[in-house]
Amino acid sequence: MxxxxxxxxxxxxxxxxxxxxxxxxxxxxxxxxxxxxxxxxxxxxxxxxxxxxxxxxxxxxxxxxxxxxxxxxxxxxxxxxxxxxxxxxxxxxxxxxxxxxxxxxxxxxxxxxxxxxxxxxxxxxxxxxxxxxxxxxxxxxxxxxxxxxxxxxxxxxxxxxxxxxxxxxxxxxxxxxxxxxxxxxxxxxxxxxxxxxxxxxxxxxxxxxxxxxxxxxxxxxxxxxxxxxxxxxxxxxxxxxxxxxxxxxxxxxxxxxxxxxxxxxxxxxxxxxxxxxxxxxxxxxxxxxxxxxxxxxxxxxxxxxxxxxxxxxxxxxxxxxxxxxxxxxxxxxxxxxxxxxxxxxxxxxxxxxxxxxxxxxxxxxxxxxxxxxxxxxxxxxxxxxxxxxxxxxxxxxxxxxxxxxxxxxxxxxxxxxxxxxxxxxxVALHLYKTSRPHVAEVGLVPGTQHFRNIHRHAVETVPEIVTLRVDQSLFFVNARFLEDLLQDRIRPGTDVKHVILMFSAVNEVDYSALESLEAINLRLKDMGIGLHLSEVKGPVMDRLKTSHLADALNGRIFLSQYDAWRALSRGGPSTDAA
Amino acid sequence: MxxxxxxxxxxxxxxxxxxxxxxxxxxxxxxxxxxxxxxxxxxxxxxxxxxxxxxxxxxxxxxxxxxxxxxxxxxxxxxxxxxxxxxxxxxxxxxxxxxxxxxxxxxxxxxxxxxxxxxxxxxxxxxxxxxxxxxxxxxxxxxxxxxxxxxxxxxxxxxxxxxxxxxxxxxxxxxxxxxxxxxxxxxxxxxxxxxxxxxxxxxxxxxxxxxxxxxxxxxxxxxxxxxxxxxxxxxxxxxxxxxxxxxxxxxxxxxxxxxxxxxxxxxxxxxxxxxxxxxxxxxxxxxxxxxxxxxxxxxxxxxxxxxxxxxxxxxxxxxxxxxxxxxxxxxxxxxxxxxxxxxxxxxxxxxxxxxxxxxxxxxxxxxxxxxxxxxxxxxxxxxxxxxxxxxxxxxxxxxxxxxxxxxxxxxxxxxxxxxxxxxxxxVALHLYKTSRPHVAEVGLVPGTQHFRNIHRHAVETVPEIVTLRVDQSLFFVNARFLEDLLQDRIRPGTDVKHVILMFSAVNEVDYSALESLEAINLRLKDMGIGLHLSEVKGPVMDRLKTSHLADALNGRIFLSQYDAWRALSRGGPSTDAA
Known part of the structure; x- marks a missing residue:
């Protein structure tokens, strides 16, 4: 007392x-x-x-x-x-x-x-x-x-x-x-x-x-x-x-x-x-x-x-x-x-x-x-x-x-x-910066299990897999950004079979962004391309589990990016088995 | 035309x-x-x-x-x-x-x-x-x-x-x-x-x-x-x-x-x-x-x-x-x-x-x-x-x-x-959420080079090293948060010799946060503890290089968290050699 x-x-x-x-x-x-x-x-x-x-x-x-x-x-x-x-x-x-x-x-x-x-x-x-x-x-x-x-x-x-x-x-x-x-x-x-x-x-x-x-x-x-x-x-x-x-x-x-x-x-x-x-x-x-x-x-x-x-x-x-x-x-x-x-x-x-x-x-x-x-x-x-x-x-x-x-x-x-x-x-400048997040396409640093930007480091890549590391929380200010970016990167007739979104830097996915991810998932599914997530943080995963996306995802959620890479580049389990 | x-x-x-x-x-x-x-x-x-x-x-x-x-x-x-x-x-x-x-x-x-x-x-x-x-x-x-x-x-x-x-x-x-x-x-x-x-x-x-x-x-x-x-x-x-x-x-x-x-x-x-x-x-x-x-x-x-x-x-x-x-x-x-x-x-x-x-x-x-x-x-x-x-x-x-x-x-x-x-x-709710970022203390997932939350996964840790994964960009709204958190976690008389801040999810460090990092660095230095950064993204690194912190850092900046862990847990190069 x-x-x-x-x-x-x-x-x-x-x-x-x-x-x-x-x-x-x-x-x-x-x-x-x-x-x-x-x-x-x-x-x-x-x-x-x-x-x-x-x-x-x-x-x-x-x-x-x-x-x-x-x-x-x-x-x-x-x-x-x-x-x-x-x-x-x-x-x-x-x-x-x-x-x-x-x-x-x-x-x-x-x-x-x-x-x-x-x-x-x-x-x-x-x-x-x-x-x-x-x-x-x-x-x-x-x-x-x-x-x-x-x-x-x-x-x-x-x-x-x-x-x-x-x-x-x-x-x-x-x-x-x-x-x-x-x-x-x-x-x-x-x-x-x-x-x-x-x-x-x-x-x-x-x-x-x-x-x-x-x-x-x-x-x-x-x-x-x-x-x-x-x-x-x-x-x-x-x-x-x-x-x-x-x-x-x-x-x-x-x-x-x-x-x-x-x-x-x-x-x-x-x-x-x-x-x-x-x-x-x-x-x-x-x-x-x-x-x-x-x-x-x-x-x-x-x-x-x-x-x-x-x-x-x-x-x-x-x-x-x-x-x-x-x-x-x-x-x-x-x-x-x-x-x-x-x-x-x-x-x-x-x-x-x-x-x-x-x-x-x-x-x-x-x-x-x-x-x-x-x-x-x-x-x-x-x-x-x-x-x-x-x-x-x-x-x-x-x-x-x-x-x-x-x-x-x-x-x-x-x-x-x-x-x-x-x-x-x-506040406005901060939101403006987050509205166009940095997204890096990454590949494997040889001899490690570490993935870095393909434009900054000499890394291994595979043509069937595109891995994008999203360097920002996904929320209403930038919700559409990733959708537009993927629409540009993955065009009809591509060789790409799997898109992995590496979520190591995604600290939040709000409802607006969830709707965008659902739209991305549908679009890629239409094109016969799997959508996978890797390195999803605990708090984000807890939230995603309550959503429709977790069930509808045309792909898998991997603990680490290296696991995802190994499973998908070896022609591992098909996306539908997830 | x-x-x-x-x-x-x-x-x-x-x-x-x-x-x-x-x-x-x-x-x-x-x-x-x-x-x-x-x-x-x-x-x-x-x-x-x-x-x-x-x-x-x-x-x-x-x-x-x-x-x-x-x-x-x-x-x-x-x-x-x-x-x-x-x-x-x-x-x-x-x-x-x-x-x-x-x-x-x-x-x-x-x-x-x-x-x-x-x-x-x-x-x-x-x-x-x-x-x-x-x-x-x-x-x-x-x-x-x-x-x-x-x-x-x-x-x-x-x-x-x-x-x-x-x-x-x-x-x-x-x-x-x-x-x-x-x-x-x-x-x-x-x-x-x-x-x-x-x-x-x-x-x-x-x-x-x-x-x-x-x-x-x-x-x-x-x-x-x-x-x-x-x-x-x-x-x-x-x-x-x-x-x-x-x-x-x-x-x-x-x-x-x-x-x-x-x-x-x-x-x-x-x-x-x-x-x-x-x-x-x-x-x-x-x-x-x-x-x-x-x-x-x-x-x-x-x-x-x-x-x-x-x-x-x-x-x-x-x-x-x-x-x-x-x-x-x-x-x-x-x-x-x-x-x-x-x-x-x-x-x-x-x-x-x-x-x-x-x-x-x-x-x-x-x-x-x-x-x-x-x-x-x-x-x-x-x-x-x-x-x-x-x-x-x-x-x-x-x-x-x-x-x-x-x-x-x-x-x-x-x-x-x-x-x-x-x-x-x-906007206010978004800023409020970012004002108390999720910070996870992480350890090595055995048999991999992957680090996860010690409270969610069975991971290896070493008493001399504390690794904190900061799950948010550091900017004015949360600049002091990390400073306060470290002040609680690292108290005088601790066994800790190295603090590694894992920046895989830090997409921005603004000037307010830079000043906070400088304060953290000084405080840990006073206590004879090294401050290291790992997995700093390209755009963030470019910016940090222009600052005073890069020179004054009482520790090293590692490409990957696994590199940092190996170097520091083996009694690798001392912090002053960086």
């Missing part, structure tokens, strides 16, 4: 063996992650179009709930860049940024996403995420990174601009170029340049100067905090806010409030599809981070339980003033590298953020938006990986098409159309 | 060898088909909600154009039941029956459908029709037959009723039951009973009476004509139209008019999706009839050229007062059985119908609608085949689900939702 409950509440498993070593490791990791999360939470709230405190709130309750229900020991849950982009793009359809309705819609979006994730997990439908192929995900993340960076340029330039596609964003920026605010631009460019340097140049420099690897790492992670402190001081001392530099301003002090999402039917109708998209993208991103980190420690995660954990986190966000969250890549890696041993590290991070929410929010009053935009830009450009285009091009044109289409359509028409087109295209 | 043109205009091929025998055979077939088509054309026009002459017009120009561009030598093109149902259901959204706008919308629908068909044929995209699986088509045709029969009951009862789904039709009929017209009911029931008897009882009776097979056949086909003549006379002699029996009334005498479809953007936006659906359904129905008839004479048809032929026929219908047409099953079979040798039979049928349009239309003035409804009902109930439910249930649950869903949703929500759900469900 306990085990059955523990399966759904993993904290009951790892909690029983929790000891002092694990506690101190978790505490250290939590401290590092908390420091990193404060500016990140503010920044992603800004990206999502929400007030800064929403970012902090979204990092507290969700982390605790994930610690209870999630299976990954290293995943850090909270606002992330891509999900924040999806959020702002979904909310733009239903409310104006800055209004109360906008914040409530964000809660509703988190609620719908949480409910969908939890339900999918409870129904064990996690495999559905497999419909997103790696190229589609890679293309989508890359395009999202570019879109996010472009959307933050307005903060760097100190101008107003809006849009959810690259053309909209760029033309909007271009039309406001005359409004550029000088001091904002200086802060923005300086912060961006500094953060890039921290990322690329600081670590090697520190190592050259003899610093330990850990120190270099910590210094690198602290870069954004340093930029925040420096630019905040600059604005405060120089009164730059009077010169038009936009600042974070007043952030309410206190613990996350209890909030209620609106469940009006209009809002649900408008937001359910974006919520599904956010859930799927967030889940895929989160689970791939969690799996990578778990594999390094020979641990496993349970994707369906992950859905429940992320669902609980999002439901938590909906009732505590947050917005949609998921497991973030960079924060999870930091958590892992800092030595987090259990999900308790997440809970301690939540404690740290609560302290920040209660005590530290006045300190960010003068923090310029341009600095937050700089941290976002530098973070998301790490997501942009255009090498996937080259890699897929080299390996397979259809994977390349999927990734190129996803990138192009996401940039041109926004995130929703982009990812939907990528999925549809992946 | 001539051949290249002739490829697109088949008449140039068969026309050159046309002789007197073919001519006389074609003339006889044309005469029989013409007699059968006159009531059928009127009836399908009524089903489509159009005036009776539209049915005749739709059988003239389209037939001639198909004779020029089509490849089937037996197909008879014109209005058919299922396409007429799709037409009335599409037009109900844009215009009121009986208005001029309704007729123009029918022309536009034919135009859009013709353009789509022709374009698809020119682009050689005929394979797209394969996405409709046999169960979906069978379910759709069956449900359509039921819907059509239900929609004609109002004519038998002499009441008004409307609706495009079974619940709508039945409740509408029920609410008008008090308006039943007695004389109409008598005519309708008598005609229906007579036509059923002709279909089921007449032929055996005539044969028992010693009539020849041909005579019995002709008498059976002439049944509808006899019903038309008898009921028309009855109405005329007894003045039944004064008692409320609805009759065909005045039909304009003359050749098909030249008409122009409306190309207003609003109409195109409303009708393009139904036009695509009509095209696809019409094409699938037509091509399957054509293929069946061609196979009987060892002829072939070219599906892409068929698309062009049907496209031309529909464009012709759009400019000559018709509505969407396709190759009909019953008329094509009649044409074939009557001995039609070439598409010229179709052209002669068109001549016969022209004569009818010019001279015979006054004769149908007193023809009751109830008789036409009876001919439709008897014809479409031949389409209803509920045994497909039993057959698919016995063979495969997923095929059964596809057919049952298509039938249920078509009846409950109409033709468009029904067929769309069927297609989506077929």
């Amino acid at each position: 306990f085990n059955r409950i523990a399966r759904f509440i993993p904290v009951l498993q790892w909690g029983r063996t929790y000891d002092r070593t694990a506690f101190s490791n978790d505490m250290i990791a939590a401290l590092i992650v908390t420091i990193m999360l404060i500016p990140q939470s503010l920044a992603y709230a800004m990206l999502a179009g929400l007030p800064p405190e929403a970012g902090i709130y979204a990092s507290i309750v969700p982390i605790i709930l994930y610690a209870i229900f999630g299976t990954s020991r290293s995943l850090a849950v909270g606002p992330v860049a891509v999900v924040s982009l999806l959020t702002v793009s979904a909310l733009a359809e239903v409310a104006e940024q800055g209004t109360a309705g906008y914040g409530v819609a964000a809660l509703t979006l988190a609620f719908l996403s949480g409910a969908f994730l939890a339900l999918t997990g409870i129904l064990r439908l996690g495999f559905l995420a497999n419909f997103l192929s790696h190229p589609v995900i890679a293309g989508f993340i890359t395009a999202s990174g570019i879109l996010i960076a472009a959307s933050q340029l307005k903060h760097i330039l100190g101008i107003g601009a809006h849009g959810h596609t690259l053309p909209e964003l760029l033309s909007s920026l271009a039309s406001h170029l005359s409004d550029i605010n000088g001091p904002t631009l200086v802060i923005g460019v300086a912060a961006t340049a500094f953060l890039f340097w921290v990322r690329k140049g600081l670590k090697p420099l520190l190592k050259r100067l003899g610093a330990g690897a850990t120190l270099a790492d910590v210094a690198t992670k602290a870069g954004p905090v340093f930029a925040v402190v420096a630019t905040t001081l600059a604005v405060w001392v120089l009164n730059l806010d009077d010169l038009g530099v936009r600042i974070v301003g007043e952030v309410p002090q206190g613990l996350p409030p209890f909030t209620l999402p609106s469940l009006s039917m209009d809002l649900i109708r408008a937001l359910w599809l974006p919520a599904v998209l956010i859930s799927v993208i967030g889940f895929v991103e989160s689970v791939s981070v969690a799996q990578t980190l778990a594999a390094r420690k020979r641990q496993r995660i349970d994707p369906n339980q992950e859905l429940i954990g992320l669902g609980a986190a999002n439901l938590g966000a909906a009732f505590s003033g947050g917005f949609p969250v998921t497991g973030g890549f960079s924060r999870s890696v930091v958590n892992f590298d800092a030595g987090a041993e259990t999900p308790a590290a997440g809970a301690f991070t939540a404690l740290g953020l609560m302290l920040a929410a209660v005590a530290l929010t006045p300190l960010v009053y003068y923090l310029p938006n341009a600095t937050l935009a700089a941290t976002i830009i530098v973070a998301v450009l790490g997501l942009v990986d255009l090498t996937i285009l080259r890699k897929t091009w080299a390996y397979s044109r259809s994977d390349f098409m999927a990734v190129a289409t996803t990138i192009a359509l996401t940039l041109a028409f926004g995130v929703e159309i982009g990812v939907a087109s990528g999925v549809v295209l992946s | 001539f051949n290249r043109i002739a490829r697109f205009i088949p008449v140039l091929q068969w026309g050159r060898t046309y002789d007197r025998t073919a001519f006389s055979n074609d003339m006889i077939a044309a005469l029989i088909v013409t007699i059968m088509l006159i009531p059928q054309s009127l009836a399908y026009a009524m089903l489509a909600g159009l005036p009776p002459e539209a049915g005749i017009y739709a059988s003239i120009v389209p037939i001639i154009l198909y004779a020029i561009f089509g490849t089937s030598r037996s197909l008879a093109v014109g209005p058919v039941a299922v396409v007429s149902l799709l037409t009335v259901s599409a037009l109900a959204e844009v215009a009121e029956q009986g208005t001029a706008g309704y007729g123009v919308a029918a022309l536009t629908l034919a135009f859009l459908s013709g353009a789509f068909l022709a374009l698809t044929g020119i682009l050689r995209l005929g394979f797209l029709a394969n996405f409709l699986s046999h169960p979906v088509i069978a379910g759709f045709i069956t449900a359509s037959g039921i819907l059509i029969a239900a929609s004609q009951l109002k004519h038998i009862l002499g009441i008004g009723a409307h609706g495009h789904t079974l619940p709508e039709l039945l409740s509408s009929l029920a609410s008008h039951l008090s308006d039943i017209n007695g004389p109409t009911l008598v005519i309708g029931v008598a005609a229906t009973a007579f036509l059923f008897w002709v279909r089921k009882g007449l032929k055996p009776l005539l044969k028992r009476l010693g009539a020849g097979a041909t005579l019995a056949d002709v008498a059976t086909k002439a049944g509808p004509v006899f019903a038309v003549v008898a009921t028309t006379l009855a109405v005329w002699v007894l003045n039944l139209d004064d008692l409320g029996v609805r009759i065909v009334g005045e039909v304009p005498q003359g050749l098909p008019p030249f008409t122009l479809p409306s190309l207003s953007m609003d109409l195109i936006r409303a009708l393009w999706l139904p036009a695509v659906l009509i095209s696809v359904i019409g094409f699938v129905e037509s091509v399957s009839v054509a293929q069946t008839l061609a196979a009987r004479k060892r002829q072939r048809i070219d599906p892409n050229q068929e698309l062009i032929g049907l496209g031309a026929a529909n464009l012709g219908a759009a400019f000559s007062g018709g509505f969407p047409v396709t190759g009909g099953f019953s008329r094509s079979v009649v044409n074939f059985d009557a001995g039609a040798e070439t598409p010229a039979a179709g052209a002669f049928t068109a001549l016969g119908l022209m004569l009818a349009a010019v001279a015979l239309t006054p004769l149908v003035y007193y023809l009751p609608n109830a008789t036409l409804a009876a001919t439709i009902i008897v014809a479409v109930l031949g389409l209803v085949d509920l045994t497909i439910l039993r057959k698919t249930w016995a063979y495969s649950r997923s095929d059964f689900m596809a057919v049952a869903t298509t039938i249920a949703l078509t009846l409950a929500f109409g033709v468009e939702i029904g067929v769309a759900s069927g297609v989506v469900l077929s």
Whole structure:
């Protein structure tokens, strides 16, 4: 009984063996992650179009709930860049940024996403995420990174601009170029340049100067905090806010409030599809981070339980003033590298953020938006990986098409159309490939019992026997293909006495294909030619036995292709004896 | 040059060898088909909600154009039941029956459908029709037959009723039951009973009476004509139209008019999706009839050229007062059985119908609608085949689900939702099945070089070697599956030294799966276990050679599984030597 409950509440498993070593490791990791999360939470709230405190709130309750229900020991849950982009793009359809309705819609979006994730997990439908192929995900993340960076340029330039596609964003920026605010631009460019340097140049420099690897790492992670402190001081001392530099301003002090999402039917109708998209993208991103980190420690995660954990986190966000969250890549890696041993590290991070929410929010009053935009830009450009285009091009044109289409359509028409087109295209390309299966005519490799393609290998053949190895499951998309192919290969007046279909690669024969095989059988029978099957797999054979074809087959079914070849080429038992 | 043109205009091929025998055979077939088509054309026009002459017009120009561009030598093109149902259901959204706008919308629908068909044929995209699986088509045709029969009951009862789904039709009929017209009911029931008897009882009776097979056949086909003549006379002699029996009334005498479809953007936006659906359904129905008839004479048809032929026929219908047409099953079979040798039979049928349009239309003035409804009902109930439910249930649950869903949703929500759900469900079920592929652990069948499932056959195994035969192409939907499976099967501390993946059934490895294989390779390498591949097919090998995996593989790639087994179980070459 306990085990059955523990399966759904993993904290009951790892909690029983929790000891002092694990506690101190978790505490250290939590401290590092908390420091990193404060500016990140503010920044992603800004990206999502929400007030800064929403970012902090979204990092507290969700982390605790994930610690209870999630299976990954290293995943850090909270606002992330891509999900924040999806959020702002979904909310733009239903409310104006800055209004109360906008914040409530964000809660509703988190609620719908949480409910969908939890339900999918409870129904064990996690495999559905497999419909997103790696190229589609890679293309989508890359395009999202570019879109996010472009959307933050307005903060760097100190101008107003809006849009959810690259053309909209760029033309909007271009039309406001005359409004550029000088001091904002200086802060923005300086912060961006500094953060890039921290990322690329600081670590090697520190190592050259003899610093330990850990120190270099910590210094690198602290870069954004340093930029925040420096630019905040600059604005405060120089009164730059009077010169038009936009600042974070007043952030309410206190613990996350209890909030209620609106469940009006209009809002649900408008937001359910974006919520599904956010859930799927967030889940895929989160689970791939969690799996990578778990594999390094020979641990496993349970994707369906992950859905429940992320669902609980999002439901938590909906009732505590947050917005949609998921497991973030960079924060999870930091958590892992800092030595987090259990999900308790997440809970301690939540404690740290609560302290920040209660005590530290006045300190960010003068923090310029341009600095937050700089941290976002530098973070998301790490997501942009255009090498996937080259890699897929080299390996397979259809994977390349999927990734190129996803990138192009996401940039041109926004995130929703982009990812939907990528999925549809992946499925369509796969079906197209299976609709014209590879069929090899095979012969015996001399001295073996092995049969290979007559066009690729020097093999023995006999004129009375044609053996076709069908390199694809037979189902509705390609059911007629084999029929047409045999009609071309076996013409009236041929010497062929036996056709053997070698089914070693046929993993399924659906009803449409069964009807096609029956038609082939009849046609060959009319011509006095036997139709035989060889190497039929167990599951396929089980199914064929229930069909009319098994009785009506004008030939035999052989265990191996070699048996078939021996029996038929020696003038073995006639086809009618079968 | 001539051949290249002739490829697109088949008449140039068969026309050159046309002789007197073919001519006389074609003339006889044309005469029989013409007699059968006159009531059928009127009836399908009524089903489509159009005036009776539209049915005749739709059988003239389209037939001639198909004779020029089509490849089937037996197909008879014109209005058919299922396409007429799709037409009335599409037009109900844009215009009121009986208005001029309704007729123009029918022309536009034919135009859009013709353009789509022709374009698809020119682009050689005929394979797209394969996405409709046999169960979906069978379910759709069956449900359509039921819907059509239900929609004609109002004519038998002499009441008004409307609706495009079974619940709508039945409740509408029920609410008008008090308006039943007695004389109409008598005519309708008598005609229906007579036509059923002709279909089921007449032929055996005539044969028992010693009539020849041909005579019995002709008498059976002439049944509808006899019903038309008898009921028309009855109405005329007894003045039944004064008692409320609805009759065909005045039909304009003359050749098909030249008409122009409306190309207003609003109409195109409303009708393009139904036009695509009509095209696809019409094409699938037509091509399957054509293929069946061609196979009987060892002829072939070219599906892409068929698309062009049907496209031309529909464009012709759009400019000559018709509505969407396709190759009909019953008329094509009649044409074939009557001995039609070439598409010229179709052209002669068109001549016969022209004569009818010019001279015979006054004769149908007193023809009751109830008789036409009876001919439709008897014809479409031949389409209803509920045994497909039993057959698919016995063979495969997923095929059964596809057919049952298509039938249920078509009846409950109409033709468009029904067929769309069927297609989506077929694709989803197929992908679901491939997402959890069958993977068999195999061993050597003693005394052979053949490897089979250790759980199904008595085979030899060696503890250091695990051979997994992957019974599915590896692509994004199942990419992670193998990774998870190996993580379960090969745990730390195992005795296993070599894992062989037997790729005899792997027909594709896409980029997502390649990344998974790389992850498997790294993980096994960390554990000091070799990863080997055997029986990799040519096309898959070609692709793998371009990847990083081929170099990084911690093991070897063997031509056959037996080679791999011999080399590794003898302590053959070590994995690093590969």
